[in-house]
Each structure stands twice: as C-alpha cells, then as structure tokens.
Amino acid sequence: MHHPDLCIAGAGIIGLSLALELHDRGYRVTVFDQGAPLAESSTAAAGMLAAHDPDNPPQLLSLASLSLSLYPDFLDRIHTLSGLRIPFQTHTTLQSVPPDTAIADSELTCEDLAHLLPALTPSDHRFVLLDEHSLDPRQLASALLAAVRATTINLQPHTAVLSTHSIDNAVEITTPKGTIHAAQFVNCTGAWAAATSRLPNIPVAPRKGQMFSVSLPPSLPLHFVLRTPDIYIVPRTAGPATGRAIIGATVEDIGFDKAVHPADIDRLRSLAAALLPAIARAHQLEAWSGLRPATSDGLPLLGVLPGQPNHFIATGHYRNGILLAPATARVMAEFIVGGIPSVDLSPFSPARSLSLLPSP
Ligand SMILES: Cc1cc2nc3c(=O)[nH]c(=O)nc-3n(C[C@H](O)[C@H](O)[C@H](O)COP(=O)(O)OP(=O)(O)OC[C@H]3O[C@@H](n4cnc5c(N)ncnc54)[C@H](O)[C@@H]3O)c2cc1C
Structure with missing residues (x-):
C-alpha cells in the first residue's frame, strides 16, 4: 500500500x-x-x-x-466534480414550539395555519415558520x-x-x-x-433512529417540513422521490441494533396522523433505521x-x-x-x- x-x-x-x-x-x-x-x-x-x-x-x-x-x-x-446537481427539496419548516418558550419568530395564528396547510390538525401546538432547507441525503x-x-x-x-x-x-x-x-x-x-x-x-455511542416513507396522497400536497419535538414529516419535492414523505424518527439507546420494528413504525405513523390525518392511510413505501453518533x-x-x-x-x-x-x-x-x-x-x-x- x-x-x-x-x-x-x-x-x-x-x-x-x-x-x-x-x-x-x-x-x-x-x-x-x-x-x-x-x-x-x-x-x-x-x-x-x-x-x-x-x-x-x-x-x-x-x-x-x-x-x-x-x-x-x-x-x-460536488456538481463540478460529479456532474450531479443536488436540489433543495424544501425551503421552509413549520416548527412547533413548546408553550413556555419565548420565540423570536412570530407565532402563526390559526388562520395562518388554515391557509398554509388546511389538512393540519394543530391540536395544542404553537407553530412558527422557519427559513430552513432540506435535501435528499441519498x-x-x-x-x-x-x-x-x-x-x-x-x-x-x-x-x-x-x-x-x-x-x-x-x-x-x-x-x-x-x-x-x-x-x-x-x-x-x-x-x-x-x-x-x-x-x-x-x-x-449509537442512537438508533427508525423512519419510514409514504406516498403522499394527492389531497395532501406538502411543500415544507412539518416538525414537532415528537415527529417530523419531510416531503420530497424534486428528483426520483418526488411525492414521498419521510416520517421519523425514534431515538433509541440500544447499541448497534438496526432492526426495524413494525410496532415502532406504527407509533410514528400515529404521531404523524395526529397532525395530518391523511397520513393514517398513506401507502408505506419503505422503513429503515440508522445509528446517529451521539455524545x-x-x-x-x-x-x-x-x-x-x-x-x-x-x-x-x-x-x-x-x-x-x-x-x-x-x-x-x-x-x-x-x-x-x-x-x-x-x-x-x-x-x-x-x-x-x-x-x-
Ligand atoms: C433516522 C435519522 C435521521 C437523521 N436525520 C437527519 C437530518 O434530518 N439532518 C441532519 O443533519 N442529520 C440527520 N441525521 C444525522 C446524520 O445522519 C448523522 O449525524 C451523520 O450521517 C453522521 O455522519 P458520519 O459520517 O459521522 O457517520 P456515518 O454516516 O455513520 O459514517 C461512518 C462510517 O464509518 C464507517 N466505519 C465505522 N467503523 C469503521 C472502522 N473501524 N474503519 C473504517 N470505517 C469504519 C462506517 O461503515 C460508516 O460508513 C439523522 C440520522 C438518523 C439515523
């Protein structure tokens, strides 16, 4: 060598x-x-x-x-070297904030939310809109x-x-x-x-995260990320995965195990469906897990x-x-x-x- x-x-x-x-x-x-x-x-x-x-x-x-x-x-x-251009998939994130948090960004009203995402069931969440991008790691x-x-x-x-x-x-x-x-x-x-x-x-140490993806129903055109402390829903809007949403994720301290458990995926789906009811019936495409490096x-x-x-x-x-x-x-x-x-x-x-x- x-x-x-x-x-x-x-x-x-x-x-x-x-x-x-x-x-x-x-x-x-x-x-x-x-x-x-x-x-x-x-x-x-x-x-x-x-x-x-x-x-x-x-x-x-x-x-x-x-x-x-x-x-x-x-x-x-990366584009210059590979010839491959990676687009941003989303440009904003609807982020929930805990009730006792002081927020710099202005909180959205129920009317704002209804206009932005009519399918959303906001329950007791307060939301702000963040200027934030996402891309497809694959x-x-x-x-x-x-x-x-x-x-x-x-x-x-x-x-x-x-x-x-x-x-x-x-x-x-x-x-x-x-x-x-x-x-x-x-x-x-x-x-x-x-x-x-x-x-x-x-x-x-590894912190396992299980996730899954669904095909978003036509009634739910999502163009931004929706995130609470318990769940996030990340739509793909460009490239081969357009029309999917990634939903995650668990945070588990169980060593190097990467098994995916249907019961955990079901729980993630329920959390997502509590925000967007149409997710309950959305067709599942994949489920996977990864090991985050945690300190x-x-x-x-x-x-x-x-x-x-x-x-x-x-x-x-x-x-x-x-x-x-x-x-x-x-x-x-x-x-x-x-x-x-x-x-x-x-x-x-x-x-x-x-x-x-x-x-x-
Ligand atoms: C479910 C989930 C969702 C996430 N979502 C996000 C997100 O939305 N945004 C974000 O910014 N981050 C996210 N992360 C975190 C992000 O994926 C990680 O922080 C990041 O990938 C870490 O990169 P890495 O290169 O350090 O680790 P890895 O991608 O794990 O790479 C480490 C590499 O080291 C190799 N390796 C290990 N031991 C050896 C050895 N002895 N010799 C040679 N090679 C070795 C492994 O094979 C592996 O390829 C998420 C992670 C998970 C699991």
Whole structure:
C-alpha cells in the first residue's frame, strides 16, 4: 500500500466531505471504510438542515450557521466534480414550539395555519415558520461519492481500520490488508468511533433512529417540513422521490441494533396522523433505521486527541451531521493545516470528552 499524507477512517458524509476539502488543499488522502461508503447514518437521514431547531444545543449555532453559509459552494463543488446537481427539496419548516418558550419568530395564528396547510390538525401546538432547507441525503450521497471518485482520493471500501498507533511524526494504521503510515489520521467513524478496535476511549455511542416513507396522497400536497419535538414529516419535492414523505424518527439507546420494528413504525405513523390525518392511510413505501453518533453533551468532537498531535477526530454529529458536514470539513481542514478555524472549536474539543467519561 502507498503512503498517503493523511488517512481518514469512515466514508460517511463527514469523512468524505473532509477528504474533498483536504484534497482541494493539496493533500494526498486515503479513506478507509469497514463497509460500503455512505451506507450508514448518512443515507438513513431525513436531510433537514435544521440549524434553528429549538432542540439543538445553543453552542451548535456558530458551526450550524457556518455550514448553512457554505452549503451552496459545497453543492457547487460536488456538481463540478460529479456532474450531479443536488436540489433543495424544501425551503421552509413549520416548527412547533413548546408553550413556555419565548420565540423570536412570530407565532402563526390559526388562520395562518388554515391557509398554509388546511389538512393540519394543530391540536395544542404553537407553530412558527422557519427559513430552513432540506435535501435528499441519498441524492447527496450518490453525488458526493461520484465527486470523490472523480478525484485522486484513494477510497478503500470494505477495509476496516483495526487499530492506530502514534509514532514520532506519523500514525501507524492497521487494516486487514496490512499496516501503513500516514503523517496524519482522522477518525470519522461516526457511531463506531468508540467501538473501533484499540482506538482511544472516545465517548460516542449509537442512537438508533427508525423512519419510514409514504406516498403522499394527492389531497395532501406538502411543500415544507412539518416538525414537532415528537415527529417530523419531510416531503420530497424534486428528483426520483418526488411525492414521498419521510416520517421519523425514534431515538433509541440500544447499541448497534438496526432492526426495524413494525410496532415502532406504527407509533410514528400515529404521531404523524395526529397532525395530518391523511397520513393514517398513506401507502408505506419503505422503513429503515440508522445509528446517529451521539455524545453525552450533544455536541460533536472536533479536534486533536489529547497527547496525540497527529490523531484527529471529527464525529459525534448526532442529529445534525448532514447539516454540519460542510462546516466540519472546513474547520477540520483549517485545524489540520495549522490555521485558525473559522469558528471557535473549544466547545467541541475532544479534550472536554475526558471530563464526559464516567468515573472508573
Ligand atoms: C433516522 C435519522 C435521521 C437523521 N436525520 C437527519 C437530518 O434530518 N439532518 C441532519 O443533519 N442529520 C440527520 N441525521 C444525522 C446524520 O445522519 C448523522 O449525524 C451523520 O450521517 C453522521 O455522519 P458520519 O459520517 O459521522 O457517520 P456515518 O454516516 O455513520 O459514517 C461512518 C462510517 O464509518 C464507517 N466505519 C465505522 N467503523 C469503521 C472502522 N473501524 N474503519 C473504517 N470505517 C469504519 C462506517 O461503515 C460508516 O460508513 C439523522 C440520522 C438518523 C439515523
């Protein structure tokens, strides 16, 4: 095997976006994935770019805002390399807000809601309209993969990183195909970051999300996202999935299990139908699950591992990895080349993770 400048473990949206950014800065990059690229959380996602979801930790806002500002260039770069243009599917989100929350945006009246979405049963929800986009992560994944393949990035699917070892100015990386040395290594293995054999003890854990898709009935033309703390309904309005809605999602702390349970899908359908009764009878197309990479404070781990100057990590994006991919690639590349990141990375420092670890 040849000796790359930099090696990434994990070909999800985070690993491949970072690979592109570093390639554009002149790095020779190799990316290993234990399975197929983009076959895990990154293609299980709904695709909301939910920077202003009231459930987000406030410390996420600077990174989320940077990502939103980078998204058009990110999609242009992918288009230039792959020839594939990824459209936004929606441009607004009808977001419910809890009764005791002060809201900057003006709350919609019952008349506004009836005009906007006559099929909605608002019950006791208060709603605001957010300026927020969504895209189809499967479309994005195909284009991102084609973009990476159009470069000299060395993508090695079905090759797990078994262990890493820092030596002098390099990192020794062991895979089933052999051992290589890279000047720098980045762990982008998502929910597997802590489970990956002999990587340092990193507090990232899987949070399973089950979802399903339906064919929207003609009586329910939905052109924006509908989101409450319990359920979201995300319509596809462009491309091959037009006319579908993605409905999700469970949040489960049960390890690496990805089984889909009809009873859980039925519960999601009931929650969605409580808002839009027509969903109760909508034809189900698919059901699936994915493993979000979660940290105990809800913030990603972005930076260098304590005491290992060539060993970086970019994971723990939990419910917002699609949103945060362009900014993560940008700030990690800036950090890796020794520059000043565009946003303050101290809230995301892996060093803080040591204090998140349970006491022995
Ligand atoms: C149901 C659901 C809905 C979601 N909805 C949204 C949404 O609407 N908006 C949003 O922004 N985010 C959403 N997310 C979150 C988003 O999908 C994740 O935050 C994001 O995909 C994480 O990307 P990643 O590249 O870190 O992880 P992944 O896509 O999981 O990629 C990690 C990769 O690492 C590989 N790997 C693991 N171990 C090793 C190893 N030892 N060696 C080599 N490779 C390895 C895996 O095979 C995998 O390909 C959702 C997630 C789920 C599950």
